[in-house]
Amino acid sequence: MKQHELDTRLQQTLSRGRTTWTRPRGCPDIELCLFDPDCLQHPLNYDEAQAVVDEPAYWSFCWASGQVMAAWLLENPEWVRDRRVLDFGAGSGVVAIAAAMAGAREVLASDLDPTALLATVTNAARNGVEVKPVSDWREGEPPDVLLAADVLYDPENRPMLTDFQTRAPSVLMADSRLSNLGNDDYHLLTTREARTWPDLQEFEEFNRVRLYHAAGY
Template sequence: MILIGRRNLLQLCGRNIFRKGIKQKNPSRGLLWRCCHHGASSQLLHPEMRAFLEDNTEVINRGNLTPEISLRLMTSRCHFWHEKAALWPYGEPYWAFYWPGGQGLARYLLDNPKVVRRKKVLDLGSGCGATAIAAMMSGASQVVANDIDPVAAAATVLNCELNNVNPFPVLTENLIGTELDSWDIIVLGDMFYSEELADSLHPWLKKYAQAPGTQVLIGDPGRPYFVSHRIQKELHRISEYVLPEATAQENNGSTSTVVWHYQP
């Protein structure tokens, strides 16, 4: 079995990977994880992790909806795209792909900076950090990203550097079901990939979407667990984007992605 990118990971996304902690296939490398909890910055990024990411990703700013943003991603030119999955030393690298829901959210924020300007933004399930970076580029007063994979947090630090954006905090706890501070905007892309996760997200997001002054935006290309979920009755479509051919091919032929305003 080889690790090859997005097509295989799309099949894996039926599993609930938004869980507490992450399985390390090589526990001896634990030091690499300590740099990214609670407020990652370039000064805290361990040199070994930096070297690993730089060696095993490629800087990309094409083939997606946001050419303004450069990202370190895994591509077919990267070593582990073709390597045996067992040789990848960490959990599945979902952060290493720019999923279409996140692309739509990032595009929407870049096109509509007033949505986040001078506002506090939480990016849930942030992956490579593109949506959070878009919020920073659009003038948000405070941005916090959240992804339970510490490697995603490390990658986000590098992606901030690529885009000349000051690194923002990246929290690696599972926030779903917890009590949050007040936020002006909560954004999440590509999170409705399993029934269990959709069912846990719905009531938790509803609580915050109903709070005065809080807006919840969801990006999704039309995954089955999203379009069939009861949350659909409480969504307002605010923007739709045609996906570039490269993104469509890598996402089982999805041709568009939609940004929704959750209004329970």
């Protein structure tokens, strides 16, 4: 039923749009309800393309950095196990779901888009875990660990890096857009390759994901 609701919301932007259950190549242990590229049998017309640009359904794609962070958390569960975790800019919820699967005590997901929060809850249930949606990541009890992936697509978002440190004692950040974060508090943990799912044929440089850790204040 919730997949139908996600389809309905997607079709407000793209009338031909629909979702399908799929496992991103970069984190196949997690199943997500994402955009179905098979629905586009013909190129977008001008009005459709403009609508997609004006109101992008970010939640309907699993971006490269989210896949890398999710896979890394499943491989290194000690970073979130038994901790209260907040996923900032949850999108499809892949990172939040991975944290829950890795044994986090409580997982919160924050996103400006209400449909992204619906997608996150829907995807979490599909994977047998619970994720709590929150509208304001600054409210309530602070998390032990703050997770953020694919949120620096606009360089003007860099001040968020400091904001994250004021909210949690431990911050994990994954990004493929900026080769230099401009914040020496963030230390590189690993670099991995991944592609957005479904594949958007992005520049190769955007498929190289860097994972960082920073201590909070």
